[in-house]
Amino acid sequence: MADRKTYHHGALRQALIDGAKEILAESGHEQFSLNEVARRAGVSTAAPYRHFTNRDDLLSAVAEEGYRTLADDLEKATGLVGLGGAYVRFAHEHPGLFVTMFRSRPGGEASAAGEAAFGTLLRAVVAAQESGEIVSHASPELTARSIWATLHGLAVLHLQRPHERYGLGGEPEELAATTLSALLGVKPG
Template identity: 35%
Template structure:
């Protein structure tokens, strides 16, 4: 009688494999569908193996949020101006919907994780720096800019803008929205 082949517990990069599988599950079914046991099965390892890297489900989600903030900071760091920063924020959300779903859900994370705190601070610093000098109250300017980009991205990902965009590119739609809210982009004199 043939026996089932012995499962190999060697994995080239188990941490990355579990993160990738988790991002796939979150993108398809949302964070509630995430289970370390299921992710281990998908990666072909024992059900306890992912816990060596993430300890628990919140640890895994914290790693995803930390990675997401790093990716977002990299995208925002290339922005030419505040409007471009908002566009890059929206583009990040569209390109990384699973990360985006997790990054702003503190109830799912280990909120005091040092890596998460540092990554989150990098993105906030980029946003804060972009709005400096735009208002007497920099906290209000920061909150307004973040709210607009985050709100648009959230509405986009939840398909609440589908009928309103009428096939229009979300990047162009966001640029138009900022023009309505803040006026046209003024070119700087040479």
């Protein structure tokens, strides 16, 4: 091992996170291996433990970056339907990362970036209510939470190949548009 120039890697922590993302993109969450990440970074399998307490800690750091990327994607979107499309598309394009982000963690802590993403959704809902894009008699918070649940369920079911038959296999944007339209009567404009 250690066929790199210097004994110390220099930026191992980020290299491990990047490598982990790579593996998640190639093979998915269930196939993820900490040893494989170390191998790709060109270090021993014990090295990651200098930067992360365990495998799950690394995955949490990866998830954190995922939340930031998702929040950015949602920021870029315009309109409620656009935001919904961006949410489902993120899951579509980064399925392994998406699963990692929302894996069930018994004692999982909250994520600052996750909060930011929800904040963006909330603002979009308020804007949609003000512009008349949607009509909801419930509070913006409840409406936002409900739409989030819908988008999240859409994203998760979309990743399930066997459920393609229910019409959940189409393009993310179309999926989000038709679904939000069916529930809220939003126009795809």
